[in-house]
Amino acid sequence: MFVQHSLNALTLGSLYALIAIGYTMVYGILRLINFAHGDVFMLGAYFIFYAGALLHLPWIVGVVLAIVVTALCGITVERAAYRPLRDAPRISVLISSIGVSFFIENLAIVVFTGVPKPVVRPSWLVSIIKFHGVRILPLTIVVPLICLGLVAGLLFIVYKTKPGLAMRAISKDIETTRLMGVSVNKIISLTFGIGSALAAASGIMWALRYPQIQPLMGLIPGLKAFIAAVVGGIGSIQGAVIGGMLLGFVEIMIVAFFPALSGYKDAFAFILLIVILLLKPTGLMGEKIEEKV
């Protein structure tokens, strides 16, 4: 039983972690909570559904296509709603992102309709394997592995390539980086693209794990992933992964061992958030930011 719960927690944690990375990267660079990120995650799940249901694409082509299209959506959101506000007070951008979030959700309700859609899953992912009496869903092993691979790839980009260097430089000081001849807007677009692609990957795997998708599915996972990013220390990729895993474990384990509390499941994440913010406002892995006068 415990092995099963751990695998479930690892899977949920991986999904949260992939979304949380998008929040943390955008916050690190623009100091913006991108409220629309959870809805980008939802778009990823819908694109894989339509790739299969309308276009009848082979599964793997559908996955690639969904990730690419979602990344383009993320970049478009930044171009249309955040870039014009680059010099505005930060709170304006925040309100803009809330507006974009509601816009995507309501547009999705109109275009995709509010009726939940069933996602077709490749059968090898969901046929239960018995191993020493433990019933294992292959999906719960595949998801954490994919997550591990994606995070490794991301860390390589951020720490070993030129664009990654530019990203890290922008997060320290955007003005100086611009003066050094870095095309800041391109790097910001790239950041939104990568973040949205990871959210799409998470959305696709979420749709495989919980195969009923609906237009508001991004709301709660998005909020929780943001919490994971804050708990781990916003701005830090490793922190986002740790925060996501922590949140996944807390949720699965409390529901597994205290079923009476399962109605309060959605409140745990927020209670965890407030406790962390009060004890260590910069999160587990965060750097302390000095307030400049």
Add this chain to the structure above:
Amino acid sequence: MMGNRMRNNTLTLLAVVGLAAFLWWADGNFDGYKIQIMNLIAINAILAVSLNLIYGFTGMFSLGHAGFMCVGAYVSSLLILPSSQKQAIYILEPLIAPLQTAHAPFVVAVLLGGLVAAIFGLIIALPVLRLGGDYLGIATLGFGEIIRVFANNLVPITNGALGLKGIPDYANLWWNYGFMLFTFYFIFRIVNSNFGNALKAIRDDEVAAKAMGINTYKYRVTSFTIGAFFAGIGGALLASLLTTIDPKMFLFIMTFQVLMIVVAGGLGSITGSLIGAVVITILLEWLRFVENPITLGSFEIPGIPGMRMVIFSLSLVLIILFRREGLMGMRELSWDSLFRRFSKRGEAE
């Protein structure tokens, strides 16, 4: 100067009398739908101006308004629901004993709803207001969600997901506009006092305010608590107006609507919140036409359900992109400014 003040007070009094006369006339001549919209305007104005106090005047980005409305709505509804109705709707688990018989007149129930919301606000403010900026937004959003989750699960008190039905509809035009005037008067007096100056100083530059010897934490907590009080009153009135509430009503979208009114009216403008409430409430109702089939000559465009909210959210983004300061910015509509405008026009001609 004194003469101006006399004149302004007289004009304000006349405006209130004019409003009362209009309400009296509307009560007799408007149909139920129009009266409902007028009621919603008053309640939205209360909610908007209370959020404006927290956000527009003190600069605290709070996203927990729906939570305080939820508290106010449940507290006052439980106090005005007749005992027999309580027995009828609590079918999953009976209501706990003291609440079963608790009863209060409407005005007391609404004020108590505000008071309990204020107590929640204070409890939340004490730890959370040590945070600033975005963290405050997300933490208050979290508290709003926690309150909703509890409303959904504390079945012996809130009746869970079924919500409360058959709440007496005391909230008529007179009560709603009465509470609205009370709220506006109260917040107007706060903002134009020394206390209000401290709040604005905190909004404009917290570090500088601290350096001036202002205990910013204390002022922020007080402002937040007062805002929560009026949010609770707004929620209580809304519950009685709609006669039915459930936890789903207090989702984040509720806060979003209030935020939209404040931003559209102008952050840091009390009269802006009133104008925003009128414009947005009417706009939201008027937009219903896009969901009905439209006939243009021989063409018939089918209505698109849900399109209303698409346009609504898009307009928030457009306001932020192209007119960030809203309708009024930080300016106030006052008698002095009106007179100045008219006398200037007179000179020009």
